Amino acid sequence: MSAGLEALRAEVAAWMAARLTGRFAPLVDRGHAGDGDALPELRKEWERTLAEGGWSCVGWPKEHGGRGFSIAEQVAFQEEYARAGGPGRLGHIGEGLVGPTLIAFGDDAQKTRFLPAIRDGLVFWSQGFSEPDAGSDLANIRTRARRDPATGDWLVSGQKVWTSLAHLSDWIFVLARCDEHSAGPKGLIFLLMPLAQPGVEIRPIRQIGGEAEFNAVFFDDARAGADCVVGAPGDGWRVAMALLGFERGVSTLGQQMGFARELDMIIALARENGPARDPAIRLRVARAWAGLRAMRAMAMRMLADEPDADARLEALGYKYHWSNWHRDLGRLGMDVAGLSGAIGGENDPRIEKLRKLFFFTRADTIYGGTNEIQLNIIAERGLGMPKEPRGSAG
Secondary structure, X not given: OOXXXXXXXXXXXXXXXXXXXXXXXXXXXXOOOOOOOOOHHXXXXXXXXXXXXXXXXXXXXXXXXXXXXXXXXXXXXXXHHHHOOOOOOOOHHHHHHHHHHHHHHOOHHHHHHHHHHHHOOOOXXXXXXXXXXXXXXXXXXXXXXXXXXXXXXXXXXXXEOOOOOHHHOOEEEEEEEOOOOOOOOOOEEEEEEEOOOOOEEEEEEOOOOOOOOEEEEEEEEEEEOHHHEOOOOOOHHHHHHHHHHHHOOOHHHHHHHHHHHHHHHHHHHHHHHOHHHOHHHHHHHHHHHHHHHHHHHHHHHHOXXXXXXXXXXXHHHHHHHHHHHHHHHHHHHHHHHOHHHHHOOOOOHHHHHHHHHHHHHOOOOOOOOOHHHHHHHHHHHHOOOOOOOOOOOO
């Protein structure tokens, strides 16, 4: 590692250690998947503190308010942030998805209007993609957008579902169908919409672990301004696919550091309570450690400046790998927790964390693309195999 990267890691670690104390101490390791709606107001304050310290949007170009960090520098920041127990980022969708999409496809007015508020931790975003009949098959969306002839605005009607943190967000980006005669990826529009307006209803979805970080969002002629179209009407699919590419970016390294902290917690509990003496548990721990190392190697190849053909193939399989790995980690955690994981553990907060981990990871192989869809993508796009037969309507 270069001296510059070592210095950056030390700077991030020192800043985090100095800030995740006092009023922010309750945020350590909070707000991640399965705990996403925890301590929302304190986490919004944390986002503003990150921005004040210059640690928001570090990968954005300097001309758009970022620090222009290289991939290696972004990896260093993400890993040290997670290593310190940094809370789940309420600004992640704005910083990691909306911002890069506007930088790539937005006009100057949109960049001026939206980017500073994202960078400063003042406005929070949610993602309006999935629908009841269009999850992994995103091109099947039915939410409609029609032009208001009087104003030029777009009126949106339909439903989005599994919308992470919509109840804590100010704006949402929505993929909708602007050509009523279109099907599949054609005739779509990418819109930016405020959530606090007539015609928008947000209904929390209670999860098996008790949290409600996901929502169903209903639109009934909700309004998106004429100046809030990213790209052009009909170009929504191209914009959406680019956004999904940003979603699988550098933040995956921070996610992996969070996984490592979970694995470390499981190992410590196994050593204290005895399961570490079980050869079967030891084997599963070893496999988990090896799988995590493989995951990091995959991510680093994907993030290379000029990834080779194998790296591009690995990118198609990355979600399948990490989601199955994490689901298995949840099972391992509950097996290590034993009976306490099922009925007790009030005296050890790690038990409750492992219970939440187990419940939430049951969904890892579903959200963001089911295992079945991911395998089809690997086979068809990566290996060039014949496409799976699709039934015809009617």
